[in-house]
Amino acid sequence: MDRIYATYLIETAYPLEQAAEIMAGEQSAGTFVRVPGETDELRQQHGAHVERITELGAVSAPSLPGSRLPKGVDNLVYRRAEVVLSFPLANVGLSLPQLMTTVAGNLFELAPFSGLRLLDVVVPQVFATANPGPQFGIEGTRRLSGVEGRPLIGTIIKPSVGLTPAQTASLVKTLCEAGLDFIKDDELIADPPYSPLSERVAAVMSVINNHAEKTGKKVMYAFNISGDIDAMLRNHDAVLNAGGTCVMVNTISVGLAGLLYLRKYSQLPIHGHRNGWGALTRSPALGFDYRAYQKFLRLAGCDQIHVNGLRNKFCETDESVIASARECLEPTPDGKTAIPVFSSGQWAGQAPDTYHALGSVDLIYLAGGGIMAHPGGPAAGVTSLRQGWEAAIQDVPLDVYAQDHLALRQAIEKYGAL
Amino acid sequence: MDRIYATYLIETAYPLEQAAEIMAGEQSAGTFVRVPGETDELRQQHGAHVERITELGAVSAPSLPGSRLPKGVDNLVYRRAEVVLSFPLANVGLSLPQLMTTVAGNLFELAPFSGLRLLDVVVPQVFATANPGPQFGIEGTRRLSGVEGRPLIGTIIKPSVGLTPAQTASLVKTLCEAGLDFIKDDELIADPPYSPLSERVAAVMSVINNHAEKTGKKVMYAFNISGDIDAMLRNHDAVLNAGGTCVMVNTISVGLAGLLYLRKYSQLPIHGHRNGWGALTRSPALGFDYRAYQKFLRLAGCDQIHVNGLRNKFCETDESVIASARECLEPTPDGKTAIPVFSSGQWAGQAPDTYHALGSVDLIYLAGGGIMAHPGGPAAGVTSLRQGWEAAIQDVPLDVYAQDHLALRQAIEKYGAL
Numbered sequence: 092m093d094r095i096y097a098t099y100l101i102e103t104a105y106p107l108e109q110a111a112e113i114m115a116g117e118q119s120a121g122t123f124v125r126v127p128g129e130t131d132e133l134r135q136q137h138g139a140h141v142e143r144i145t146e147l148g149a150v151s152a153p154s155l156p157g158s159r160l161p162k163g164v165d166n167l168v169y170r171r172a173e174v175v176l177s178f179p180l181a182n183v184g185l186s187l188p189q190l191m192t193t194v195a196g197n198l199f200e201l202a203p204f205s206g207l208r209l210l211d212v213v214v215p216q217v218f219a220t221a222n223p224g225p226q227f228g229i230e231g232t233r234r235l236s237g238v239e240g241r242p243l244i245g246t247i248i249k250p251s252v253g254l255t256p257a258q259t260a261s262l263v264k265t266l267c268e269a270g271l272d273f274i275k276d277d278e279l280i281a282d283p284p285y286s287p288l289s290e291r292v293a294a295v296m297s298v299i300n301n302h303a304e305k306t307g308k309k310v311m312y313a314f315n316i317s318g319d320i321d322a323m324l325r326n327h328d329a330v331l332n333a334g335g336t337c338v339m340v341n342t343i344s345v346g347l348a349g350l351l352y353l354r355k356y357s358q359l360p361i362h363g364h365r366n367g368w369g370a371l372t373r374s375p376a377l378g379f380d381y382r383a384y385q386k387f388l389r390l391a392g393c394d395q396i397h398v399n400g401l402r403n404k405f406c407e408t409d410e411s412v413i414a415s416a417r418e419c420l421e422p423t424p425d426g427k428t429a430i431p432v433f434s435s436g437q438w439a440g441q442a443p444d445t446y447h448a449l450g451s452v453d454l455i456y457l458a459g460g461g462i463m464a465h466p467g468g469p470a471a472g473v474t475s476l477r478q479g480w481e482a483a484i485q486d487v488p489l490d491v492y493a494q495d496h497l498a499l500r501q502a503i504e505k506y507g508a509l
Numbered sequence: 510m511d512r513i514y515a516t517y518l519i520e521t522a523y524p525l526e527q528a529a530e531i532m533a534g535e536q537s538a539g540t541f542v543r544v545p546g547e548t549d550e551l552r553q554q555h556g557a558h559v560e561r562i563t564e565l566g567a568v569s570a571p572s573l574p575g576s577r578l579p580k581g582v583d584n585l586v587y588r589r590a591e592v593v594l595s596f597p598l599a600n601v602g603l604s605l606p607q608l609m610t611t612v613a614g615n616l617f618e619l620a621p622f623s624g625l626r627l628l629d630v631v632v633p634q635v636f637a638t639a640n641p642g643p644q645f646g647i648e649g650t651r652r653l654s655g656v657e658g659r660p661l662i663g664t665i666i667k668p669s670v671g672l673t674p675a676q677t678a679s680l681v682k683t684l685c686e687a688g689l690d691f692i693k694d695d696e697l698i699a700d701p702p703y704s705p706l707s708e709r710v711a712a713v714m715s716v717i718n719n720h721a722e723k724t725g726k727k728v729m730y731a732f733n734i735s736g737d738i739d740a741m742l743r744n745h746d747a748v749l750n751a752g753g754t755c756v757m758v759n760t761i762s763v764g765l766a767g768l769l770y771l772r773k774y775s776q777l778p779i780h781g782h783r784n785g786w787g788a789l790t791r792s793p794a795l796g797f798d799y800r801a802y803q804k805f806l807r808l809a810g811c812d813q814i815h816v817n818g819l820r821n822k823f824c825e826t827d828e829s830v831i832a833s834a835r836e837c838l839e840p841t842p843d844g845k846t847a848i849p850v851f852s853s854g855q856w857a858g859q860a861p862d863t864y865h866a867l868g869s870v871d872l873i874y875l876a877g878g879g880i881m882a883h884p885g886g887p888a889a890g891v892t893s894l895r896q897g898w899e900a901a902i903q904d905v906p907l908d909v910y911a912q913d914h915l916a917l918r919q920a921i922e923k924y925g926a927l
Contacts, residue, residue, distance in 0.1 A: 126668055202822060
C-alpha cells in the first residue's frame with residue numbers, strides 16, 4: 092500500500108514512543124482512547140505508523156508555551172527527537188490541500204508537545220503524478236529567457252510600490268539596456284489602482300518587446316498577478332497576450348487551491364514568492380522547514396521558487412538557504428524540478444560560495460543595490476554579477492578574476508571586504 | 510485617503526521608533542536608504558505610517574533566533590512594544606491576498622526583530638464591502654438548522670478517517686436520533702477513495718432527509734469539501750443537490766483565493782476549519798493572533814469559524830479562545846458576523862463560563878466524548894449539553910440545575926469535578 096512519509100522535530104516531556112503514537116493517532120485513526128467504530132481493521136488500514144524515532148537530546152525548559160505534562164511525572168525533562176510517521180495514501184487521496192491537512196494540521200497544537208516542526212514530507216509517485224508540478228521548470232525558464240550555462244541575472248523593481256505603469260516601463264528600459272535577463276515586480280504590487288496590472292503589462296511589454304526586436308534578447312518579466320482567481324486568470328491572459336513570459340504569485344497569500352487552479356490554466360512559468368514565510372519557520376521548534384514547505388509549492392506547480400540568498404538581510408542562515416535551493420533542484424518522484432531564486436543583499440561576492448554549495452548554475456540570481464548602485468552604472472552592475480559567476484564556475488578567486496575585469500573590481504571595492 | 514491599520518507586537522534591540530520605521534518602509538515605500546525614483550511625492554502617497562508605539566517592557570534574551578543588532582550597541586536590551594502601522598488602501602487595492610502580503614508578508618523575517626506578531630488588522634468599509642464576507646452568518650445558520658435562542662449542539666464524526674459512507678450514515682442516524690443540531694466531518698476526511706464525497710453525501714443525506722421528514726428537524730451536516738477548486742465546486746453541488754445545508758473547508762490548506770472562489774459560488778454556509786493554525790500562532794513572539802487571522806477568513810466568506818473551546822485539550826488559553834470568539838461576533842465594517850465554533854474536550858461543564866465570557870448564545874458547541882460516552886447514551890449526552898446551556902442562560906449553578914435534570918447530573922458525575 093502506498094504511504095506518505097513525514098519527518099518531524101518534536102520536543103516533549105512525554106516518553107518519546109508515547110508522544111509519537113499520540114501524533115500518529117491524532118492525525119489518523121487510533122487514538123489512545125478508542126472510539127466506537129474504531130475496529131482493528133480500520134486501524135490496520137487507516138492508522139499512521141511510527142516508522143522511526145531518533146532521540147536528539149534534552150532541554151530543561153519547554154521551547155513553546157502551553158504544553159502539558161504526562162501524569163505522574165515530576166522529573167521534568169523535555170526530550171527532542173526526530174520522528175518519522177507514515178500515513179496511508181488512502182487517507183489523503185490525491186489532494187494536495189488534504190496532504191497538508193494530514194501532515195501539518197492540528198498536530199502543532201497538541202498539548203503533549205513543547206515543540207513540533209515538519210522537516211520533510213515524501214509522497215509516492217502516484218501522488219506526484221496526479222498533481223501538476225512545474226510546467227516549465229529549469230528548462231522552460233532557460234528556453235524562454237535564452238540564458239544557458241549560467242544563472243539568470245535578475246532584479247526587482249524598486250520602489251516596491253508607487254510607480255505608475257509609465258514610470259515602471261521607464262525603469263524597465265534602463266534595466267533591459269543594462270543587460271538583465273530577468274526582472275520582477277515586488278510582492279507588494281499586484282493590481283492596485285495607481286498601477287492596474289493590464290496597464291503595467293502593456294507599458295512594460297512594449298519596452299521588452301522593442302528591446303527584443305532590436306537585440307534578439309527577450310527579458311523575462313515576472314508580473315505579480317496575485318489576487319483572487321478571476322483576477323489571476325484575467326491578468327495571466329493580459330501577460331500572455333502582450334508577449335510576456337512569466338507570471339508571479341504570492342503563494343502563501345493565495346494558497347494551494349488558487350495556485351493549483353492557476354497552474355492548470357497557465358501557459359506561462361509561475362514565479363513563486365513566499366511572502367509571509369517567516370511566520371511559518373522562524374521559531375525553531377515550530378512550523379516548517381522549507382525542505383518540506385517548498386514541496387507543496389512545487390507539487391502545486393511553481394516553476395521558480397524563492398529561497399533567499401547567502402548572507403542575506405533577513406534572519407535565515409546560509410545552511411537553510413542552501414538546503415532549500417538543493418531541494419528545489421531535486422526531482423519530484425515524477426522527475427520535475429524547479430529553479431531556485433536567490434535574493435536579498437546579493438552581489439557578485441556571494442557567487443563563489445553559492446556555486447560551490449549548490450554545485451549548479453541552475454538558479455535565478457536577483458540583485459538590487461548590487462546592480463543599481465554599482466559605481467559604473469546598472470550595466471556595469473550586471474556585468475559584475477556575470478563576472479562573479481564566471482569566476483565561480485572557473486574556480487578562480489574573485490579578487491584574481493577582478494584583476495582584469497573592471498566591473499567586478501569596482502563591485503568588490505564598493506560592496507566587499509573579501 | 511482610506512487607510513488600513515495593523516497592530517503588531519514587536520521585540521527588538523533597535524530603538525523602537527527606528528524599528529517601527531523599518532517595518533513601515535519594508536512593507537511600503539520609504540526604506541532608510543532611498544532608491545532612485547523614490548520621490549517625496551511617492552513616499553507621501555504610498556508610505557506606511559507609524560501611528561503609535563506603546564512600549565511594553567524589556568527582556569534580556571531574544572525570543573527568536575536570527576535577529577541582528579544595531580551598529581554601535583553594546584548594552585543589549587530587547588524591548589517589546591505594540592506598534593500600529595497604517596498603510597494606504599491604494600497600495601493594496603481591494604484584494605484580500607494582497608492585504609495579507611502587505612500586513613503579514615516579508616516582515617516576519619526582518620533581521621532587526623527578535624519577535625514580530627500581527628495582533629489585529631482593521632480595514633476600511635470599502636474594502637470589507639468589496640470582499641464577500643459571510644453569506645449566511647449567524648442568522649443563516651440558525652434559519653437552516655432551525656435552532657433559536659441557544660447554541661447549536663454538534664459533534665464531529667469519529668473515527669476521523671476510515672469509515673465508509675454506509676458506516677458514516679449509520680453513525681449519523683444514531684446522532685440524529687440523539688437530537689443533535691449539527692454534525693461535521695473531521696478535517697482529515699475530504700474526498701478519499703474509501704469514502705468518495707459524492708457517495709458519503711448520498712448516504713448521509715438520505716438519513717438526514719428521512720429524519721427531517723419524520724421529525725421536522727433538518728440536522729445541519731458540514732461536509733468537508735476541501736480540495737482543489739474543481740473538486741470543491743463539484744462537491745458543493747453534490748451537497749446542495751442532495752438537500753445538504755453546509756459545506757466545510759480546511760481554510761489554511763485551501764488558502765484565501767480558493768476560499769474566495771468557493772464563497773462566490775456557494776449557495777450554502779461555509780464552515781471554516783483552521784487546521785494547521787498552531788504553526789501560525791503558538792510561538793508567542795511570532796505569527797498571528799486569531800483576532801487578526803480570523804478577519805481574513807471572515808472577509809473571504811466563512812460563515813462558521815473554529816475558535817477551540819474553554820479548557821480544551823490543545824495548548825490555547827481560555828483568554829485567547831474567548832477573544833477569538835468575541836471577534837467573530839463583532840460585525841465587519843459592512844455589518845457581517847460569523848458564528849464561532851467551540852470544540853475540543855467540551856461538555857456541559859464549560860457552558861456557564863463560555864456563556865458568561867461571551868455574553869451570547871450565538872455559537873456552535875461541539876462535543877465528542879461529552880455526547881458519545883455519556884452514561885445514558887448519546888441522546889442523554891445531547892440533553893446534558895442543552896441542560897448545561899439552560900442553566901448557564903438562566904444563571905443557575907450547574908450543580909443546582911442538575912438536581913432535577915438527570916442527564917446533566919450524570920454528565921457532572923462522569924466528566925466533572927465542578
